[in-house]
Amino acid sequence: MNIHLNTHLSTQFFYRAMAVLALLLNPYAMAQTPLAAQPLPYQSAHQTLGTVTCASSLCHGAIKTWHGSNVLQNEYITWSRTDKHAKAYNKLLNTKSQLIAKNLGLKQPAHESKICLDCHAHYVPEDRRGERFKISDGITCEGCHGPAEKWVKSHVAPDATHATNIEDGLYPADDAVARAKLCLACHYGNKDKLVTHRIMAAGHPRMSFELDTFTEIAPKHFVVDEDYAARKNVWDGVKVWAIGQTIAVASTMDILIDEKRGRDGVFPELVLFDCHACHHAMSESRWKPKNAFGASISPGLVRLNDGNLLMLRAVAFAVEPALGESIAAQIRRLHRAIAGDGDLKTEALQVKKMANDLIAAISNKRIDASTIRRAALRLVDDGLEGYYADYSAAEQAAMAIGSVGGFLGKQAGIKNVAAFNLGMLKLNDALANDERYKPAEFEARLRILRSTIVP
Ligand code: HEC
Ligand code: HEC
Ligand code: HEC
Ligand code: HEC
Structure with a gap:
C-alpha cells in the first residue's frame, strides 16, 4: 500500500x-x-446576497486601492484574480473531481454533490439564497464574512462599528x-x-x-x-x-x-x-x-x-x-x-x-x-x-x-x-x-x- x-x-x-x-x-x-x-457563515439564518453585491467599483471592486478609505476596496479584484477560494467550485468540474465522484459512486457529478459543495462553495440552503447568489462563485466574500442580508446597508453607515456589524451578522x-x-x-x-x-x-x-x-x-x-x-x-x-x-x-x-x-x-x-x-x-x-x-x-x-x-x-x-x-x-x-x-x-x-x-x-x-x-x-x-x-x-x-x-x-x-x-x-x-x-x-x-x- x-x-x-x-x-x-x-x-x-x-x-x-x-x-x-x-x-x-x-x-x-x-x-x-x-x-x-x-454561527459559521454557512450555518447563518440570514440571506446570502451574492458576490456581485460586494463587487461594484465604488465598494470592493475598485481596480486600485483607495487613499483615505479604511479598507483597500479592491478586495474583489484580489479575490477573483488570485485567491484560490474563488476557483474552488471550478475545481469540482475538472477530471480529477469527476474521477473522485465516480470512484465514490456519487449519484450526481461532483459540482452538484453536497458532499463536495460543502467545502468548495458557500453552500447554503435554497431558501437562504438571494437573487444574485451563484453557487459557481465558489467560496465567496459571504462564505467567510457571513451572509450580508442584514449588514450590507448598515456596514457603510457613518456610525457603523465592527461591533454593530457583527450584531447584524458579519462573521468576526x-x-x-x-x-x-x-x-x-x-x-x-x-x-x-x-x-x-x-x-x-x-x-x-x-x-x-x-x-x-x-x-x-x-x-x-x-x-x-x-x-x-x-x-x-x-x-x-x-x-x-x-x-x-x-x-x-x-x-x-x-x-x-x-x-x-x-x-x-x-x-x-x-x-x-x-x-x-x-x-x-x-x-x-x-x-x-x-x-x-x-x-x-x-x-x-x-x-x-x-x-x-x-x-x-x-x-x-x-x-x-x-x-x-x-x-x-x-x-x-x-x-x-x-x-x-x-x-x-x-x-x-x-x-x-x-x-x-x-x-x-x-x-x-x-x-x-x-x-x-x-x-x-x-x-x-x-x-x-x-x-x-x-x-x-x-x-x-x-x-x-x-x-x-x-x-x-x-x-x-x-x-x-x-x-x-x-x-x-x-x-x-x-x-x-x-x-x-x-x-x-x-x-x-x-x-x-x-x-x-x-x-
Ligand atoms: C488503518 C490503516 C489505514 C490508515 C490509518 C490509513 N489508511 Fe489509507 N488505506 C487503507 C486501506 C486498507 C486502503 C485500501 C487499500 C487497497 O484497496 O488496496 C487504503 C487506501 C488508501 C488510498 C487509495 C490508494 C490505495 O492504495 O488504494 C489512499 C489515497 C489513502 N488510503 C490515503 C490515506 C491517507 C491520506 C491517510 C491518513 C490521513 C490514510 N490513508 C490512513 C488503510 C489505511
Ligand atoms: C467553505 C470552505 C473554506 C473556508 C471557510 C476556507 N477555505 Fe481555504 N480553501 C478551501 C478550498 C476548497 C481550497 C482549495 C481551492 C482550490 O485549490 O481550488 C482552499 C484553499 C486555500 C488556500 C490555498 C492553499 C494552496 O494550496 O495554495 C489557502 C492559503 C487557504 N485556503 C486559507 C484559508 C484561510 C486562512 C481560511 C480562513 C480565513 C480559509 N482558507 C477558509 C476551502 C475553504
Ligand atoms: C471538509 C472540506 C472538503 C470536502 C468535503 C471536500 N473538499 Fe476538496 N478540498 C478541500 C480543501 C481545503 C482543499 C485544498 C487543500 C489544500 O490545498 O491544502 C481541497 C482540494 C481539492 C482538490 C484539489 C484542487 C487542486 O488545486 O488541485 C480537488 C480536485 C477536490 N478538492 C475535489 C473534491 C471533491 C470532488 C469533493 C467531493 C467528493 C471534495 N473535494 C470534498 C476541502 C474539501
Ligand atoms: C477565505 C476567507 C475569505 C474570503 C473568501 C474573503 N475574505 Fe475578506 N477577510 C478574510 C479575513 C480572514 C480577513 C481579516 C480579518 C477581518 O478583518 O475580518 C478579511 C478582511 C476583510 C476586510 C477588512 C479590511 C479591514 O481593514 O477591516 C474586507 C473589507 C474584506 N475582507 C472584504 C472581502 C470581500 C469584498 C471579499 C470577496 C470579494 C472577501 N473579503 C473574501 C477572509 C476572507
Whole structure:
C-alpha cells in the first residue's frame, strides 16, 4: 500500500519563511469578546446576497486601492484574480473531481454533490439564497464574512462599528478563535463536513493546515495597520498558531466520538489516524514500543494522528510547564483508550475540555519574547527527542517553527535571520516527499536550525 501523500507545502513554507511577520501587536490590547459562539457563515439564518453585491467599483471592486478609505476596496479584484477560494467550485468540474465522484459512486457529478459543495462553495440552503447568489462563485466574500442580508446597508453607515456589524451578522473573522473555526471547518473538517478516508482513497488530496501559515500565504485583501487595530482585534502570529492548534484538537475529539462521523462501517474513521501507520513499505519497520507521549502501545495497532496533539502539548508547555505536564498525561490516556485500555469517549472529552481551557489561558496571556523562545525551543527539542517520527507531526512542527520563528526574529531571538531562513528551507526539503520521509534526517536539520536561535 504505497501511496504518495505529499502536499505542495514546500512552496508554502518558502513563502512563510520569507514573510517576516506581517501582523502587528495591538498596542491598545483590546479586550477579547467571546465572538466564537457566532454561527459559521454557512450555518447563518440570514440571506446570502451574492458576490456581485460586494463587487461594484465604488465598494470592493475598485481596480486600485483607495487613499483615505479604511479598507483597500479592491478586495474583489484580489479575490477573483488570485485567491484560490474563488476557483474552488471550478475545481469540482475538472477530471480529477469527476474521477473522485465516480470512484465514490456519487449519484450526481461532483459540482452538484453536497458532499463536495460543502467545502468548495458557500453552500447554503435554497431558501437562504438571494437573487444574485451563484453557487459557481465558489467560496465567496459571504462564505467567510457571513451572509450580508442584514449588514450590507448598515456596514457603510457613518456610525457603523465592527461591533454593530457583527450584531447584524458579519462573521468576526478578526477574532482568532472565530477565524480558526471558520478556516478549519473546511481545511480540517467538523461534524458537518469532512474529507473522509474514503474521499481521500477516491483521489482527494491529503490536507494539511496551520492557521497562521495559511493566513499568511492567502493573497492579502486586508492590511493590518494602526487604523485596523483601532477598529478590530489584532492577534500576534504565535497566538493565532496556538489557537489554531487547540481548535484542531477539539475538532478531532468531536469527530472521534461522533457516532456518525467517527466510524466508517465497522472501522473507525481512518482519516483521524496516522496515514503512515498503514501506508508504508513492509520492509521498512517503523514501530516503536512507546509513542511520543510515552504511552506503551503494542505493535500492529493503528496510531492516532497526533500532529496537532503534539503541538497542543508544546503550546501548553510554553504557556505554563505544569499545564504542559497535565495535558501530556491526558493525551497519553487518550492513546491508551484508543488501544483499548480505558473509555475513549471520557478521555476524548477531557482532552477537548483541556484544549478549550487552554484557549482562555492563551488569550489572557501576554506572549512575551521569553514565552515565544520557550515555544520555539520546545518545538525543536521535541524533535531532537524523536517526537516527530510520523510525517504528519513533522509537517505540523515545521509550520509551527516557521510561524513562531518569524515572530522570534522580530524580537531579536534569532542570531542570524538568513541562516534561520536557510535552515527552514532545508527543514522543508526533508518533507518534500512523505513516502521517503526520514525522521533522522529531519532531526539533523532541526539541530542546525537550533543553533540559529538565541539560547
Ligand atoms: C471538509 C472540506 C472538503 C470536502 C468535503 C471536500 N473538499 Fe476538496 N478540498 C478541500 C480543501 C481545503 C482543499 C485544498 C487543500 C489544500 O490545498 O491544502 C481541497 C482540494 C481539492 C482538490 C484539489 C484542487 C487542486 O488545486 O488541485 C480537488 C480536485 C477536490 N478538492 C475535489 C473534491 C471533491 C470532488 C469533493 C467531493 C467528493 C471534495 N473535494 C470534498 C476541502 C474539501
Ligand atoms: C477565505 C476567507 C475569505 C474570503 C473568501 C474573503 N475574505 Fe475578506 N477577510 C478574510 C479575513 C480572514 C480577513 C481579516 C480579518 C477581518 O478583518 O475580518 C478579511 C478582511 C476583510 C476586510 C477588512 C479590511 C479591514 O481593514 O477591516 C474586507 C473589507 C474584506 N475582507 C472584504 C472581502 C470581500 C469584498 C471579499 C470577496 C470579494 C472577501 N473579503 C473574501 C477572509 C476572507
Ligand atoms: C467553505 C470552505 C473554506 C473556508 C471557510 C476556507 N477555505 Fe481555504 N480553501 C478551501 C478550498 C476548497 C481550497 C482549495 C481551492 C482550490 O485549490 O481550488 C482552499 C484553499 C486555500 C488556500 C490555498 C492553499 C494552496 O494550496 O495554495 C489557502 C492559503 C487557504 N485556503 C486559507 C484559508 C484561510 C486562512 C481560511 C480562513 C480565513 C480559509 N482558507 C477558509 C476551502 C475553504
Ligand atoms: C488503518 C490503516 C489505514 C490508515 C490509518 C490509513 N489508511 Fe489509507 N488505506 C487503507 C486501506 C486498507 C486502503 C485500501 C487499500 C487497497 O484497496 O488496496 C487504503 C487506501 C488508501 C488510498 C487509495 C490508494 C490505495 O492504495 O488504494 C489512499 C489515497 C489513502 N488510503 C490515503 C490515506 C491517507 C491520506 C491517510 C491518513 C490521513 C490514510 N490513508 C490512513 C488503510 C489505511
